[in-house]
Amino acid sequence: MxxxxxxxxxxxxxxxxxxxxxxxxxxxxxxxxxxxxxxxxxxxxxxxxxxxxxxxxxxxxxxxxxxxxxxxxxxxxxxLPPQAPKLADMQKIKSVFAERIYEMEKIVQKSAQILSELTNYTAIALGPKVKENKLKKIQIVPLNKETAIAIIVTNTGHVENKMFSLPPSFDVNEIEKMANILNDRLTGVPLMELKDKIFKEIVVLLRQHIHNYDGIVTALADTLNVSKPRKLFFGGKTNMLSQPEFHDIDKVKMLLSMIEQEKGIYDLMKQNPAGIHVKIGRENNNSALEDCSLITATYSMGPEEVGTIAILGPTRMEYSRVISLLHFFTADLTTLLTKLYQKQ
Amino acid sequence: MxxxxxxxxxxxxxxxxxxxxxxxxxxxxxxxxxxxxxxxxxxxxxxxxxxxxxxxxxxxxxxxxxxxxxxxxxxxxxxLPPQAPKLADMQKIKSVFAERIYEMEKIVQKSAQILSELTNYTAIALGPKVKENKLKKIQIVPLNKETAIAIIVTNTGHVENKMFSLPPSFDVNEIEKMANILNDRLTGVPLMELKDKIFKEIVVLLRQHIHNYDGIVTALADTLNVSKPRKLFFGGKTNMLSQPEFHDIDKVKMLLSMIEQEKGIYDLMKQNPAGIHVKIGRENNNSALEDCSLITATYSMGPEEVGTIAILGPTRMEYSRVISLLHFFTADLTTLLTKLYQKQ
DNA sequence: GTTAGCACTCTATAAGCTTGAGTGCTAATA
DNA sequence: TATTAGCACTCAAGCTTATAGAGTGCTAAC
The missing domain is CATH 1.10.10.10 (Winged helix-like DNA-binding domain superfamily/Winged helix DNA-binding domain)
Structure with a gap:
């Protein structure tokens, strides 16, 4: 053959x-x-x-x-005709990374936007793996007698917060004591292990120091159990409408609904093998993407893969250009993230 | 006539x-x-x-x-034929509000989703006016020698955070002192007035207590200057594609791009007179919305209007049904928010 | 192995025809 | 005077037919 x-x-x-x-x-x-x-x-x-x-x-x-x-x-x-990204494109990318943005999420969000503009396809970025971040600080702010907010800061500067109910007749003064215990014992622990650790180690301590501890422990553990799926960011959601293969309104509807749902996209993105990969048409195993190709690329922070960024276009997409662009882009992004967050 | x-x-x-x-x-x-x-x-x-x-x-x-x-x-x-919402719809709404959600943003987000499902149109919700929230607590978490995160909690439980650079050779130990001063002086102040207040009142204090205060003051003031536009939440962005008047791909493209851009929608939503209002076709002053009508409704927290929620449909939309639905919905939402946040 | 030539196929486009839903106007009716 | 029946007319939508053009596969000659 x-x-x-x-x-x-x-x-x-x-x-x-x-x-x-x-x-x-x-x-x-x-x-x-x-x-x-x-x-x-x-x-x-x-x-x-x-x-x-x-x-x-x-x-x-x-x-x-x-x-x-x-x-x-x-x-x-x-x-594939080997191809370096156009100078103008490279400059545009450089200029984005030159801006002083600190939040990782914003960087990723902006990445999706830029890539969609450069390619005229849809860009999808899967945010960093928050679960593996390590706890930097927990803070608990009581709002009133019944509710409080737990705020978690991670080593990468990611902040999460969640309200929870205080058990009835909980003494607000105990909150600070509790926060201290939590910080003492949990700093540096990856978020995914927090819940476990609380039940295994902290409960004992709280029992000694905090009155009425049982109601609050479950509330807290629940709150800190960061099981949220990683965030998805999109750029150029409607770019596909300009492609001649999407002049059929039903196809468009299928595709955009699936994008809006996020679930299907998330499943595609999370199986992220390192490097750049191309899935063509039905290789995506998704009827809404029958006429689409998805090119995924991973980016890292230091030695560690932290996220995936992808371009979704018609099967008739400019593979060569997109691949070279992603190559260049993820390299730059990796450099930036490594510099920003690796120095703690 | x-x-x-x-x-x-x-x-x-x-x-x-x-x-x-x-x-x-x-x-x-x-x-x-x-x-x-x-x-x-x-x-x-x-x-x-x-x-x-x-x-x-x-x-x-x-x-x-x-x-x-x-x-x-x-x-x-x-x-308009006067009409009460269908029982099933009312029950669905009730069931949503019965769920114990605490974060206001999540409530609003969910509202947009439910309304789009009930109507099969696009629902848009303009989030609460964060600027008028009052400061509950400021916290500053240093990440490393060069960066720190400022976290603001408001009286409604809204949390904002932003990274900023520490001035070179800033003593990390001063951070706590500074946070204490800020909390002492700024608790209860509406977010929109924070920046002003810092320059007028706090600078003096900081000068007395903090070494190297000048670099950090501008960074902080900048960080606390919450000038972000209010958030927009959407539900059913692609619902319009099912309407026969949007079988034309160019119209669809115009409309969805404008929705994705958010700017145009934001401008429409922010001029929110209290109550329910209907803008038909070109009354919206927007070429992408020529064939659309927008029905806006405000919701409140206690006596105070805090947000707007809207349904975007074709000019041929079911005005009667949507209006009665919004009427019922905003009343319920107002009750819920008033109960949740008014007790501080 | 390559190419010229030819018969054939299919799409896209335009032109012509028919049908049916609708109108406006006029004259008859209540 | 207000209403209605009737009729001629219009237009869009759908169907049929004709035509042009781009393309193929096959055969035979180079």
């Missing part, structure tokens, strides 16, 4: 061309290309072979050819 | 019918309605008058009639 040089050339030109114009390509127009020096009849023969092998398809009996998913897959794996 | 009883009846039936089916209505089909007991010829005469007065329009010379914006306006102002 080895393809000849000529077949590879034809396949590549067909896909490049289709990515550009979204129109089926015929043998005659192919034969006119500079790179190609054989007659349309020859090309027709080669195309027939390529079709038989499943790399290209016809939209109807007498139409030109269009890449199949298998064709795109081969193209992405073997035929 | 007073309309006769019969003209009113005809106008009402036309609009009711069009809201239901999105199809132009002809004299013959009107004459078959139970409410109407005169011939199609008579109706044609009346329709001609109504058209001349600008309440209805034809889509082409021999088509049935369709309500004009003026028609909808008259309908909303004078012809």
């Amino acid at each position: 080895m393809l000849t040089e000529r077949q590879l050339l034809i396949l590549q030109v067909i896909i490049d061309e289709f990515i550009l114009n979204a129109q089926p390509i015929g043998s005659r127009s192919l034969s006119k290309k500079d790179e190609i020096n054989f007659s349309s009849a020859t090309i027709r023969n080669e195309m027939a072979d390529l079709e038989e092998l499943g790399f290209i398809e016809k939209t109807h009996t007498s139409s030109g050819r269009v890449p199949s998913e298998k064709g795109y897959r081969y193209y992405v794996d073997h035929l | 007073m309309l006769t009883e019969r003209q009113l009846l005809i106008l009402q039936v036309i609009i009711d019918e069009f809201i239901l089916n999105a199809q132009p209505i002809g004299s013959r089909s009107l004459s078959k309605k139970d409410e109407i007991n005169f011939s199609s010829a008579t109706i044609r005469n009346e329709m001609a008058d109504l058209e001349e007065l600008g309440f209805i329009e034809k889509t082409h010379t021999s088509s049935g009639r369709v309500p004009s914006e003026k028609g909808y306006r008259y309908y909303v102002d004078h012809l």
